Each structure stands twice: as structure tokens, then as C-alpha cells.
Amino acid sequence: xxxxxxxxxxxxxxxxxxxxxxxxxxxxxxxxxxxxxxxxxxxxxxxxxxxxxxxxxxxxxxxxxxxxxxxxxxxxxxxxxxxxxxxxxxxxxxxxxxxxxxxxxxxxxxxxxxxxxxxxxxxxxxxxxxxxxxxxxxxxxxxxxxxxxxxxxxxxxxxxxxxxxxxxxxxxxxxxxxxxxxxxxxxxxxxxxxxxxxxxxxxxxxxxxxxxxxxxxxxxxxxxxxxxxxxxxxxxxxxxxxxxxxxxxxxxxxxxxxxxxxxxxxxxxxxxxxxxxxxxxxxxxxxxxxxxxxxxxxxxxxxxxxx
Amino acid sequence: xxxxxxxxxxxxxxxxxxxxxxxxxxxxxxxxxxxxxxxxxxxxxxxxxxxxxxxxxxxxxxxxxxxxxxxxxxxxxxxxxxxxxxxxxxxxxxxxxxxxxxxxxxxxxxxxxxxxxxxxxxxxxxxxxxxxxxxxxxxxxxxxxxxxxxxxxxxxxxxxxxxxxxxxxxxxxxxxxxxxxxxxxxxxxxxxxxxxxxxxxxxxxxxxxxxxxxxxxxxxxxxxxxxxxxxxxxxxx
Numbered sequence: 001x002x003x004x005x006x007x008x009x010x011x012x013x014x015x016x017x018x019x020x021x022x023x024x025x026x027x028x029x030x031x032x033x034x035x036x037x038x039x040x041x042x043x044x045x046x047x048x049x050x051x052x053x054x055x056x057x058x059x060x061x062x063x064x065x066x067x068x069x070x071x072x073x074x075x076x077x078x079x080x081x082x083x084x085x086x087x088x089x090x091x092x093x094x095x096x097x098x099x100x101x102x103x104x105x106x107x108x109x110x111x112x113x114x115x116x117x118x119x120x121x122x123x124x125x126x127x128x129x130x131x132x133x134x135x136x137x138x139x140x141x142x143x144x145x146x147x148x149x150x151x152x153x154x155x156x157x158x159x160x161x162x163x164x165x166x167x168x169x170x171x172x173x174x175x176x177x178x179x180x181x182x183x184x185x186x187x188x189x190x191x192x193x194x195x196x197x198x199x200x201x202x203x204x205x206x207x208x209x210x211x212x213x214x215x216x217x218x219x220x221x222x223x224x225x226x227x228x229x230x231x232x233x234x235x236x237x238x239x240x241x242x243x244x245x246x247x248x249x250x251x252x253x254x255x256x257x258x259x260x261x262x263x264x265x266x267x268x269x270x271x272x273x274x275x276x277x278x279x280x281x282x283x284x285x286x287x288x289x290x291x292x293x294x295x296x297x298x299x300x301x302x303x304x305x306x307x
Numbered sequence: 308x309x310x311x312x313x314x315x316x317x318x319x320x321x322x323x324x325x326x327x328x329x330x331x332x333x334x335x336x337x338x339x340x341x342x343x344x345x346x347x348x349x350x351x352x353x354x355x356x357x358x359x360x361x362x363x364x365x366x367x368x369x370x371x372x373x374x375x376x377x378x379x380x381x382x383x384x385x386x387x388x389x390x391x392x393x394x395x396x397x398x399x400x401x402x403x404x405x406x407x408x409x410x411x412x413x414x415x416x417x418x419x420x421x422x423x424x425x426x427x428x429x430x431x432x433x434x435x436x437x438x439x440x441x442x443x444x445x446x447x448x449x450x451x452x453x454x455x456x457x458x459x460x461x462x463x464x465x466x467x468x469x470x471x472x473x474x475x476x477x478x479x480x481x482x483x484x485x486x487x488x489x490x491x492x493x494x495x496x497x498x499x500x501x502x503x504x505x506x507x508x509x510x511x512x513x514x515x516x517x518x519x520x521x522x523x524x525x526x527x528x529x530x531x532x533x534x535x536x537x538x539x540x541x542x543x544x
Binding site: 090099100 | 309310313314317320321388389390392393394395396397398399400401542543544
């Protein structure tokens with residue numbers, strides 16, 4: 001059995017008193033893996049540790065069996081798209097990507113840079129400085145410099161930021177091609193729908209901890225099956241609350257004010273199907289039905305809490 | 308060598324921004340103006356008067372300030388705007404990065420300080436020896452400061468403030484306490500070169516000629532070593 005490309009073993013990272021990553025363990029193999037989590041969850045810290053940009057406070061990080069913090073030669077095998085927008089603004093796209101190729105010791109740096117820019121659909125002969133580029137164009141140039149030396153491990157921190165829908169689609173296809181060709185591609189995002197397109201393997205990071213990992217569909221099911229809280233406005237709150245409880249679609253109800261019912265349910269889909277017929281049977285009018293915890297943050301909180 | 312040159316070019320172009328170069332050339336113009344004024348004042352000892360100008364304005368103010376502004380930006384700006392990663396995350400030895408950064412900063416700093424000071428020395432009427440002494444002293448001090456301030460810029464966020472504090476407190480105050488303390492100041496080596504070359508009298512300028520050149524170069528190399536160490540140790544954004 002071959003060793004995983006990336007091994008995170010009981011990794012914790014402190015920044016002063018702040019615990020950015022707490023006792024995280026996982027392995028990543030070749031192919032595309034998505035790192036999902038809200039902003040500030042610790043995804044970027046995980047990615048920085050993967051590249052050796054910052055060492056773990058405790059635990060071990062191994063990439064291709066080597067320590068990315070100490071082994072400078074390992075950087076030949078790593079391509080990183082950092083989250084930060086900064087690039088060498090006085091350079092053209094070709095100069096910027098060629099610089100990466102030169103420093104990686106690529107045989108024909110200019111040809112490699114032209115090839116990488118072509119892959120991200122950027123014109124290599126554009127004479128404008130990168131400083132004048134839009135965020136999306138900069139992002140594509142950053143991706144080009146990360147793949148110009150054909151690394152075995154490609155780390156992309158929120159790579160689709162600033163790209164239009166067509167470019168996003170193109171990039172996702174490219175990441176899959178790279179993954180299919182044997183590279184280990186790790187992509188982070190805080191957007192659930194985006195992650196769905198990246199691939200089946202997902203690591204969910206929240207509050208610095210590994211909240212869930214596995215196939216995307218399993219993670220999605222976990223998220224959908226969690227207890228949901230909804231607010232329902234009606235002219236007959238008591239009657240409707242009683243009917244919902246009797247029907248078994250609500251786990252708990254609470255009357256709030258003259259016209260509000262707070263409802264807890266574990267099966268959101270069944271509840272949404274049942275609520276209108278039950279209201280009709282009860283003779284109640286429905287004014288509003290709103291989810292109170294549909295944001296991704298609360299989903300992540302739930303996932304962290306259940307581990 | 309290819310990596311060294313590539314990093315040298317990137318650092319040089321990021322350091323030598325127009326506002327910086329124009330601002331610091333203006334300081335150089337002040338040196339030239341002062342040299343011209345001394346020249347037309349026709350002092351009784353133009354060599355000593357010229358030497359005093361190069362010492363007080365050139366070595367104490369102009370050279371360290373120019374070196375601080377350019378050298379602290381060499382890797383400091385990259386650390387600040389998160390572009391350091393594009394040099395750091397490459398299979399390039401850290402000492403190559405440090406050496407290229409110091410060389411790139413020095414390649415901007417030396418001409419910016421040496422040319423105006425040499426013109427100023429010439430305009431004072433102090434003669435060829437003063438001009439040669441000025442060129443050597445300014446170059447040697449610029450190298451030493453470059454090494455120190457490249458490391459400082461990489462290590463500390465507000466490197467300009469800390470650098471000015473160092474210049475005022477250490478070089479301007481502590482190192483003037485006596486000849487022993489002066490040996491720990493870059494300026495004293497420049498002053499010693501100037502006094503030897505132009506045969507003038509300056510305070511706290513008693514370092515032997517060879518040491519006056521060798522020690523600042525060693526300080527610059529120590530700066531390279533320190534920068535290399537910081538590159539190994541620091542977190543990169």
C-alpha cells in the first residue's frame with residue numbers, strides 16, 4: 001500500500017493565545033480534495049502548514065513523506081496559490097510566471113510560463129503590468145505560477161475568488177484534469193456549492209478542528225439531516241403547533257408572541273412537505289416560514305459539536 | 308546563479324520605486340548644494356571644511372537614511388504585501404535569497420549616496436583625496452548599513468521607526484561616548500577612511516585603514532547571515 005501524499009498527524013497551531021488549528025489529523029491522496037469551512041476556520045493555516053510556510057506548534061505534517069518546513073528541495077513538488085492578492089505588480093504576467101519557472105529550475109522557463117498561462121486562458125504576450133489586472137486575471141496568473149513547474153502537490157487557497165462563472169467552470173475542469181493525471185490537488189473554499197463541483201472527497205474544517213471528512217454526498221447528507229430550527233408565522237399558532245406535533249413532523253414547538261411558532265425538526269424536507277396540508281386541515285393561514293439556522297456557520301457549528 | 312539574478316532583479320525593481328528614488332535624490336541634492344556653498348565661501352581649510360560636511364551630513368545623516376529606506380524595503384515590503392512567498396516557496400537556498408536581496412539593495416543605495424556626496428566633496432574644493440575618501444567611506448558604510456537594514460526590514464514590521472531609533476540612540480549617542488564604543492558604530496569606520504584618505508581631523512576616527520574597510524564588509528556579511536537565519540525561522544504569509 002502506498003503512503004498518502006499528505007499526512008497531518010495531531011497537528012495544533014497556536015498564534016499567541018489563539019488556537020488556529022486544534023489536534024487535526026487527516027491524510028490526503030492523489031486526486032482533488034476540497035477543504036471546506038467558513039472564513040476564519042483555519043483552512044488557510046492548514047494550507048500554510050502544508051507548504052511549510054508556518055510550522056505546526058505540535059504534531060507532524062508530512063508531504064510526500066518529507067517535512068515541508070525543513071526540506072527546501074520539497075518545494076519543487078509543491079505549487080501554491082495563496083489567498084492573498086499580492087503579486088509583483090511591476091511585472092507582466094509572463095515575467096511573473098517565468099520567475100516561478102526560473103526559480104524552480106525549469107529547463108525552458110519562458111516556454112513553460114507560456115504553457116501555464118495558456119492553461120488558465122491568459123494571453124502570454126500581454127504587455128500590461130499585473131498591477132493593472134482585475135482580481136480574476138490576477139487569480140489566473142497566480143494559478144499559472146503554481147502549476148508552471150508541474151508539481152505533484154497543488155495547494156489552492158480559495159482559487160475561484162474573483163472569477164466569472166465561465167472561468168470558474170474552466171478552472172474546476174482543469175483541477176480535475178490535474179487530479180486525474182496523478183497530482184494531489186487540495187482546494188479550499190467557504191462556499192458549499194463550489195466544493196460540490198471540486199470533487200467527492202471533502203474535509204470540513206470549522207473552529208480550527210476537523211468537523212467532518214469523507215465523500216461529499218455523505219457530508220451533504222450529514223448537513224441536511226441535522227436538527228433545524230424554523231420560524232413560522234400564522235393566525236392560529238397554538239392550533240397549528242399542536243397539529244404539527246401530533247403529525248410527528250416537529251420535534252418541539254414553542255409559541256412566541258401572538259403569531260409566531262418556533263419549530264425544531266430533524267427532517268427538514270418532510271416538514272416542508274407536510275406543513276401546508278396540516279395548516280389547511282387546521283384552518284390556519286401561513287404568513288411566513290423561515291429557516292433560522294440555514295447559514296453555513298451554523299451547519300459547521302453543528303458538525304463540530306457532533307464529533 | 309540564475310536564481311540569484313532573478314531574485315536580484317525582482318528585489319531591485321521593487322525597492323527602487325520612483326517616489327523613493329526622487330525623495331532620496333532630493334537629499335543628495337542638498338549635499339551638492341551644501342558642497343557648492345562651502346566652495347564659494349572659500350574657507351581657509353577647504354579640505355577640513357569639506358571633510359566636516361561629508362562627515363556630518365553625508366555619513367551621519369544621508370548614507371544611513373538612504374540605506375535604511377531602501378534596504379529595509381528589500382524583503383520587508385515583500386513580507387508586508389505577502390509576495391515573499393513567491394520567492395520563499397522555491398527550491399532556492401535561503402542564503403541565495405538573502406545575498407541577492409542585500410546585493411540588489413546595495414546596487415541602488417551605493418550610487419544614490421556616492422554620486423551626490425562625491426560631487427559635493429568636489430564642489431567644496433577639498434581636492435581629489437577628499438573625493439576618493441568620500442567615495443570609499445560612503446560605499447563602505449552603505450554596504451554595512453544595507454546588510455543590517457535588510458535583516459531588520461525582514462524581521463520587524465516598523466523597520467523605518469526602529470532603524471531611525473537605532474541611528475539616533477546607538478550611532479548618534481551611545482557610540483559617541485568614547486573610542487571603544489565608537490568601534491561598534493558603522494560611522495566611525497567611514498570617518499576613519501575619510502581622515503586617512505584626505506588627511507584631516509575628525510572625532511572618533513582612529514580605526515586602522517584595513518580594519519576600517521574590512522569590518523564594515525564583515526558587518527554586511529553578518530547582515531546576510533542574519534537575513535538567512537530569519538528566512539529559515541520566520542512565518543511566511
